Amino acid sequence: MSRYCNVRKLYLILPGIIITIQCVAQFGGKRSYEFLNVPSSARMAGLGAVNVSLANRDVNFFFSNPALVTDSLAGVASAGYTFYVGDIGQSVFAYAHDFKNIGTVSFGVQHVGYGEIQGYDATGQETGSFKSGETALVISKSHTVGVFTFGVNLKGVFSSIAGYRSSAMLVDMGGTFRHPKQDLTIGLVIKNVGFVLSEYSGTSETSIPFDVQTGVTFKPEHMPIRISMTAYNLAKGNAYDDPNEEEDDPGTLGKMMQHVNFGAEILFHKNVNAVIGYNVLKQTELKTENHGGGITFGLSLKIKTFDVAISRTGYNVSQASYGFTVAADLNRMIFKKKTL
Numbered sequence: 001m002s003r004y005c006n007v008r009k010l011y012l013i014l015p016g017i018i019i020t021i022q023c024v025a026q027f028g029g030k031r032s033y034e035f036l037n038v039p040s041s042a043r044m045a046g047l048g049a050v051n052v053s054l055a056n057r058d059v060n061f062f063f064s065n066p067a068l069v070t071d072s073l074a075g076v077a078s079a080g081y082t083f084y085v086g087d088i089g090q091s092v093f094a095y096a097h098d099f100k101n102i103g104t105v106s107f108g109v110q111h112v113g114y115g116e117i118q119g120y121d122a123t124g125q126e127t128g129s130f131k132s133g134e135t136a137l138v139i140s141k142s143h144t145v146g147v148f149t150f151g152v153n154l155k156g157v158f159s160s161i162a163g164y165r166s167s168a169m170l171v172d173m174g175g176t177f178r179h180p181k182q183d184l185t186i187g188l189v190i191k192n193v194g195f196v197l198s199e200y201s202g203t204s205e206t207s208i209p210f211d212v213q214t215g216v217t218f219k220p221e222h223m224p225i226r227i228s229m230t231a232y233n234l235a236k237g238n239a240y241d242d243p244n245e246e247e248d249d250p251g252t253l254g255k256m257m258q259h260v261n262f263g264a265e266i267l268f269h270k271n272v273n274a275v276i277g278y279n280v281l282k283q284t285e286l287k288t289e290n291h292g293g294g295i296t297f298g299l300s301l302k303i304k305t306f307d308v309a310i311s312r313t314g315y316n317v318s319q320a321s322y323g324f325t326v327a328a329d330l331n332r333m334i335f336k337k338k339t340l
Contacts, residue, residue: 031209033157033168035112035134036192040064040092041080042323046298046311047263048277050230053187053217054265055149055176058309059327060094062106062140065174065189065213066151069106070142074098080309080325087115092325106140119162134159149176155192159200166206170194183219183226188212210235215261224267231259233281271302275311298323305329 039045041060052065059076061068077095084090089112096106113133121127135158142151153172159165174189191211199206215230263277277296298311311323 032166032206033134033159033192034209035090035110036136036155036157036170036209037211038082038090038110038112039323040094040108040110041078042082042298042309042311042325043275043300045082045313045321045323046275046277046296046309047228047265048230048261048279048294048296049282049313050213050232050261050279051215051217051228051263052174052189052213052230053176053185053215054226054228054263055178055185055187055217057265058325059096059106060092060108060325062094062096062142062151062153063092063108063110063138065176065187066106066140066153066172067142067149067174067176067187067189069096069104069140069151070144070149071098071104073106074104075329075331076327077330078325078327080323082321082323084321085319087113089113089115102141104142106138106142108136108138108140110136110138117162130162132161147178147180149178151175155194161200164200165198166200166204167197168194168206168208169197170208182221185217186215187217188214226265226267228263228265230261230263232261233259273300274298275300305332 039049040063041058043058044051044060044064047054050064051061052068054061055068056070056072059069059073059078060080073096075096075098078093080092082090091111091113092109094106094108096104098104111133113131116129116131118129119127137156138153140151140153142149151174155170155172157168157170159167170192171194172189172191173193174187176188177186178184189212191213192209194208196206196208211232212234213230213232214234215228217226217228219226258281261277261279263275266274266276268274275298279294279296282294296311296313298309300307300309305328307327309323309325313321313323
């Protein structure tokens with residue numbers, strides 16, 4: 001009985017956690033494994049959390065679109081951590097390696113820990129604390145043919161909530177088109193196609209967070225800025241469901257804009273870049289009466305073989321998350337461009 005109450009208590013808490021830590025989740029926690037939509041790096045968080053067209057900039061970007069990491073990032077390893085509310089946090093590790101016979105393959109681990117949660121029985125008495133978390137193990141492969149790059153992610157997803165566990169096997173399929181003369185990239189990805197391997201319990205029904213995303217990234221000639229626009233949640237007609245039904249109808253255009261994320265990379269120097277993002281859906285979900293939300297920004301510095309990125313994601317006037325990612329070119333440090 002106490003175990004059941006622990007799980008029930010956690011399900012009351014998790015929707016609030018998910019809304020706080022991720023940038024693209026719905027209210028109410030209608031789907032499982034929503035942590036897969038949390039940005040994988042500080043740079044991605046600074047861009048507004050959703051981008052499928054900024055190619056060869058960050059080894060972590062294969063989490064968003066497997067076609068975004070190609071041979072130019074082979075040998076790059078990355079580690080990052082994001083601080084959310086309380087002791088909730090996300091750890092991400094990524095690495096791309098050039099294998100002699102098959103080309104570049106990327107590997108990644110994404111883990112979200114929800115911290116320690118107090119359990120209660122049916123009478124409200126404490127039954128002890130427990131920890132919960134979710135993990136994705138990812139292997140990715142991309143292949144370039146002319147101006148097109150195609151990629152596939154294979155993901156093993158594992159969730160543990162108060163002793164109840166669920167797992168799934170999912171696939172992402174993505175592609176990009178790079179203009180042969182202009183700095184223009186168009187991306188498309190179909191995310192989280194697959195099946196549940198095991199349910200939390202005999203009566204639970206796990207729903208996979210399927211999504212279709214597309215976007216474009218363009219750098220105007222002679223301007224130190226790269227602009228991205230990404231459409232996501234395209235598998236759903238209405239991206240935002242107001243749980244209180246107090247919002248005015250945003251109209252057709254407003255509903256369309258809730259599927260859009262804007263991001264920009266400001267190129268101050270070849271070793272110093274800033275990013276900024278605006279997520280319309282997040283602004284709608286998390287704004288307060290007198291303050292907006294949805295604004296993100298970050299900064300990246302390249303120091304010899306290291307690339308350091310930090311980000312701040314502002315949910316509203318009082319809450320924000322902070323991300324930190326460090327990447328290193330192991331070709332220059334260890335492998336010296338040798339392949340296996």
